[in-house]
Amino acid sequence: MQDSQRRAARRTVLWLAxxxxxxxxxxxxxxxxx
Amino acid sequence: xxxxxxxxxxxxxxxxxxxxxxxxxxxxxxxxxxxxxxxFSLIMFFVGGTMxxxxxAELFQPGLQIVEPYFFNQMTTMHALVMIFGxxxxxxxxxxxxxxxxxxxxxxMALPRMNNWSFWILPFAFLMLLSTLFMEGGAPxxxxxxxxxxxxxxxxxxxFVILSIHMMGISSVMGAINVIATILNLRAPGLTLMRxxxxxxxxxITAYLLIAVMPVLAGAVTMLLTDKYFGTSFFxxxxxxxxxxxxxxxxxxxxxxxxxxxxxxxxxxxxxxPTFARKPLFGYxxxxxxxxxxxxxxxxxxxxxMFTVGMPLAGELxxxxxxxxxxxxxxxxxxxxxxxxxxxxxxxETPMLFAIAFVVLFTIGGFSGLMLAIAPADFQYxxxxxxxxxxxxxxxxxxxxxxxxxxxxxxxxWTGHMYDEKMGRLHFWLSxxxxxxxxxxxxxxxxxxxxxxxxxxxxxxAEFNAISSVGAFIFGFSQLLFAYNVWKTVRGGERATAxxxxxxxxxxxxxxxxAPHHTFQTPPRITADTPTH
Numbered sequence: 001m002q003d004s005q006r007r008a009a010r011r012t013v014l015w016l017a018x019x020x021x022x023x024x025x026x027x028x029x030x031x032x033x034x
Numbered sequence: 035x036x037x038x039x040x041x042x043x044x045x046x047x048x049x050x051x052x053x054x055x056x057x058x059x060x061x062x063x064x065x066x067x068x069x070x071x072x073x074f075s076l077i078m079f080f081v082g083g084t085m086x087x088x089x090x091a092e093l094f095q096p097g098l099q100i101v102e103p104y105f106f107n108q109m110t111t112m113h114a115l116v117m118i119f120g121x122x123x124x125x126x127x128x129x130x131x132x133x134x135x136x137x138x139x140x141x142x143m144a145l146p147r148m149n150n151w152s153f154w155i156l157p158f159a160f161l162m163l164l165s166t167l168f169m170e171g172g173a174p175x176x177x178x179x180x181x182x183x184x185x186x187x188x189x190x191x192x193x194f195v196i197l198s199i200h201m202m203g204i205s206s207v208m209g210a211i212n213v214i215a216t217i218l219n220l221r222a223p224g225l226t227l228m229r230x231x232x233x234x235x236x237x238x239i240t241a242y243l244l245i246a247v248m249p250v251l252a253g254a255v256t257m258l259l260t261d262k263y264f265g266t267s268f269f270x271x272x273x274x275x276x277x278x279x280x281x282x283x284x285x286x287x288x289x290x291x292x293x294x295x296x297x298x299x300x301x302x303x304x305x306x307x308p309t310f311a312r313k314p315l316f317g318y319x320x321x322x323x324x325x326x327x328x329x330x331x332x333x334x335x336x337x338x339x340m341f342t343v344g345m346p347l348a349g350e351l352x353x354x355x356x357x358x359x360x361x362x363x364x365x366x367x368x369x370x371x372x373x374x375x376x377x378x379x380x381x382x383e384t385p386m387l388f389a390i391a392f393v394v395l396f397t398i399g400g401f402s403g404l405m406l407a408i409a410p411a412d413f414q415y416x417x418x419x420x421x422x423x424x425x426x427x428x429x430x431x432x433x434x435x436x437x438x439x440x441x442x443x444x445x446x447x448w449t450g451h452m453y454d455e456k457m458g459r460l461h462f463w464l465s466x467x468x469x470x471x472x473x474x475x476x477x478x479x480x481x482x483x484x485x486x487x488x489x490x491x492x493x494x495x496a497e498f499n500a501i502s503s504v505g506a507f508i509f510g511f512s513q514l515l516f517a518y519n520v521w522k523t524v525r526g527g528e529r530a531t532a533x534x535x536x537x538x539x540x541x542x543x544x545x546x547x548x549a550p551h552h553t554f555q556t557p558p559r560i561t562a563d564t565p566t567h
Contacts, residue, residue, distance in 0.1 A: 001141055001220070008219040009144035016211055020245055 051551050059154075062146035063551060064131045067153050069448070071128025072441070074156060076517065078120030079434075081164070083510050085113035090472075090506035092489050093499050106489035107175035108167065114178035118295070119202045120160050122429065125437045126298040127152075127209045130237045133444065134213060136542040136549060137231045137566075139222030139558045144215035152208040159201035166191035177487060179288070180255070182269040182280050186262050193263070196255045203248040210244035213237055222541070224560030228319065231540050231567035235322050236301030239329045243290045243297070246333070251287040254280060278343055285336035293332040296428060297325060299396075299436035300367060303389045305540075305567070306443050307371050310386035311378030312537035315567065317370040324363035324370075331360050341412045350409045357407035361400070368397055383535070384458030388439035391431055391466050399427030402477065417487075420480025426473045430509075431466070438465075438516060445523055446530035450548030453523040457515060464512035471505025539565035 001009075051057045051066065061067050088109050092100045101109070131149065135142055143149045166173040171189015174180065180195075188195065217238045221230070230238075257268040258280070267273020269280045300321075308315045315321065337345060337353040345353075371393050380386070402424040406412055415421060438461075446452050475498035480486075484495045491499065530547040545553055560566060 001144070005144070005219050009215040012215045012218050013145070013211055016214060016245060020249070023246055024249070 060150070061153075062142070062150055064135050064143045064146070064149065065448075065549065065551065067143075067149050068128045068131030068133075070153050071124045071131060071156075074153075075121050075125035075128060075437075076520075078116050078124070078160065079513070080517075082113050082116035082121055083513065085109045085116065087506060087510050089113065090503040093491070094503040095500065096491055096493055096496050098490055101489065103489045104172065104175060107177075107487065108173040110487050111174050111177055112163075112167070115163060115174075116160070117429075118178065118291075119199075120156075122295050122433050122437070123202075123206060124156060126237075126240075126295070127206070129233075129298065129302070129437070129440050129444075130209075130213055132448065133542060134216055134234055134237060135220070136447075136545065136553060137234050137540060138217060138220060138225055139541050139554045139560070140216055140220035141552065141555050141557075143212050144220055145212045148208050149212050152205045152212065155201050155205040159198045159205065162194050162201070163198040166194050169194070179281075179284055180258065181284070182258060182261065182277050185258065193259065196259045199255050200252055203252045206244050207248050210241035210248075213241040214245075217241075222554070222557040222560050224564070225566060228322070229560065229564075229566045231301075232304035232315065232318070232321055233298070233301035236297045236304075236325050239325050240294050240297045243294050243329055243332065247287040247290040247294075250283060251291075254283040254287065257283075278340070281340050281343060282337065285339045286333075288339065289336045290329075290332040292425075292428075293328060295433050296396075297328065299392065299433045300325065302436045302440045302443075303371060303392050304367075306385050306389040306439055307374050307393075308567075309443075309535050309537045309539070310383060310389070311375045311380050313374055313378040314539075315370070316373035316376075317366070318567070320366055321370055324366040327363040328360060331356060331363075335360065338407055338409075338412075341409045342416045354407055354409045358404060361404055364400055368393060368400075381536075383442075384453070384455060384462055385439045385443035387459065387462045387466075388435045388442065391462070392435045392439065395431030395435070395466075395469070396428055399424055399429075399432055402427065415480060417485055418480035419476045419484045419486055422486050423473050423476035423480055426476070430473065431469050435465070441516075441520065443535075444542075445520065446534045447542060447545070447547050447549055449524050449527075450530055450546075451523045451527035452530050452534075453519050453527065457519045461512055461515040461519065464515070465509060468505050468509030468512055472502055472509050473505070475499075475502045475505075540567055 051063065052060065057066060058070060061070065088101060089106065092098075092106055131143065134140075163173075169190045171191060173191055174185065174188050174195045176185040176188065186192075217230070217234055227235075257266070260266040261268050261270060261275075267275040269275050269277045271277060304315055304321055335353060335357045337349060338357045341350060341353070375390075382390075402420065406415055406421065406424060442453060442458055479495055479498050479502075482495065484491055484499075532546050533543045534547060535543075541554075541558060542549070544558070558564075
C-alpha cells in the first residue's frame with residue numbers, strides 16, 4: 001500500500017466517524033422533535 | 035512516521051506466510067482472515083443447525099417428547115443468534131475479505147491490523163454466548179429479539195449475552211469500516227465506482243448499513259443491562275419507561291440488519307448469473323440504484339414488525355406503504371437477473387444451480403413478505419409459523435444458498451483445485467428439495483394459526499409439522515456433503531485454471547489459481563475496455 005493510500009484510508013475512517021455522528025445527532029433530534 | 039517506516043521494511047520479506055499457529059493468530063493478510071471467517075462461519079452453521087434439528091425433532095409430533103419447554107425456548111433463541119451473528123454475517127464478511135481486494139485490484143484490505151482484531155473478537159464473543167447454555171438458569175430463552183420485560187427474567191446468562199452482542203457489534207462495525215476504506219481508497223487506477231463488480235457495490239452499501247445500525251443495537255442492549263442491574267426504567271412502565279420503545283429501537287436496528295444479510299447475497303448472484311449465462315449483467319446501473327434504494331428504505335420500515343403492538347392509524351399506513359415500496363427495487367433486481375439469463379448460453383454448474391434457486395426461492399420469501407406487510411392481514415399472521423416460513427425462505431434458500439453458491443464459485447480460485455461437481459450437484463438437489471419440504475408447509479401451519487416459539491401444538495397441526503421435520507433432517511444432513519466437498523477440494527483435486535469458468539470476467543480471474551498470498555502489489559490499470567464485472 002502506498003503512503004498516499006494509507007493517508008486516504010485514515011481520512012475515510014475519520015469521515016465515517018463524522019458521518020455516523022451526524023446520523024445519530026439527526027436521529028436524536030428527530031426523536032426529540034414534537 | 036515510525037509506523038510507515040516499519041511497514042516499509044517488513045513489506046519486502048513477507049511474501050511467504052508465517053508458519054504454524056502464528057500465521058492465523060497474527061494474520062493481517064486478507065486471504066487468511068477471509069479463510070478464518072469462512073471456517074468460523076461453517077462451524078457456527080453446524081452449531082446453529084444442530085439446535086434447529088433439536089427444535090424440529092421436538093416438533094415432529096405433538097406433545098412433549100425430547101426436551102423441556104424451557105430448553106426448547108433456549109434453542110429457538112440461540113439458534114437465531116448463532117445463525118444470524120455467527121453464521122450468515124461472518125460468512126459474508128469472510129467473502130468480502132477474500133474477494134473485495136481481488137475485485138478492486140488492491141494489495142490487501144485498507145486496515146489489515148484492525149481486520150485481525152475484527153475477526154479474533156468473534157470466537158470469544160461466541161464462546162461467551164454458548165457458555166450461557168451451561169449456566170444457572172440456562173441460556174437466554176426470550177427470543178432473539180430480546181424483548182423486555184421477558185428477557186429481563188434471564189438468569190446468570192444475561193450480562194454474558196449483552197456483552198457478547200456488544201462484541202459482535204464491535205467486530206461488525208470494524209469490518210464495515212475496513213470494507214468502506216478499502217473500496218473508497220484502494221481501487222486500481224481507472225476502476226471507477228460504476229465499473230466495480232456488483233458484489234463490491236452491494237458490500238459497500240451493506241457496510242454503511244452496518245455502521246448506522248449496529249450502534250443502535252448496542253444502545254438498546256445497554257439500556258436493558260442498566261434496567262436490570264442499575265435501577266433505570268428505560269423499558270419499565272412502572273418507572274415511567276416504555277417497553278414498546280425497546281421494540282422501536284430494536285427494529286430500527288433489526289430491519290436494516292435483514293438487508294445486511296441479503297444485499298451481499300444479491301451481489302453474489304449478480305456475479306454468478308452473468309458468468310454462467312455468458313452475458314453481461316442486464317441493467318448494471320439499475321442494480322446499483324436498486325441496492326441503494328433498498329438500503330434507504332430499510333431505515334423507514336421498521337415498525338412493520340410491530341403492527342399488532344398498537345400504533346396510530348397513520349403509523350400503520352406509513353409503515354405498510356413504505357414496506358410495500360421495497361418490492362419495486364427488489365423487483366428490478368429479479369427482472370434484471372432473469373433478463374441476464376434470457377437467451378444466454380447457460381450451463382448449470384453448482385454455483386449457477388444455487389444462484390437460480392436463489393432467484394426463485396428468495397422471491398417466494400419476498401412475496402410472503404409483501405403479504406405480511408399488509409397491516410390488517412398481519413394481525414392474523416403475526417407471531418405465527420407464516421412469519422417463520424417467510425424469513426426462513428429469505429434467509430436459507432436466500433442468504434445461505436448465495437453463500438454456498440459463492441463458495442463453489444470461488445473455491446477453485448482460493449484452493450487452486452476444482453471441487454467435485456457431481457457431489458456439488460447432489461448437495462444442491464438434496465438441499466433444494468429438503469429446504470422446500472422443511473419450510474413450505476410452515477406457510478400452511480401459520481395460516482392455520484400455529485404460533486411460533488412453542489414446543490407443543492394442537493393436533494390439527496401434526497401432519498405438516500411431521501413433513502417439515504423430515505425436510506429439516508434431509509436439509510441438515512445434506513450439508514455434511516458440502517463440508518466434505520470443501521474439505522476434499524482444499525486437500526487436492528483437479529487443477530483449476532486461472533479463469534476457472536469459461537464466462538468469468540473480472541480482475542480476480544486474471545490471477546493464477548490458487549491466488550498467491552500477495553496479489554496486486556502493483557495495481558492493474560483499468561480502462562473502459564477492461565472487463566471488470
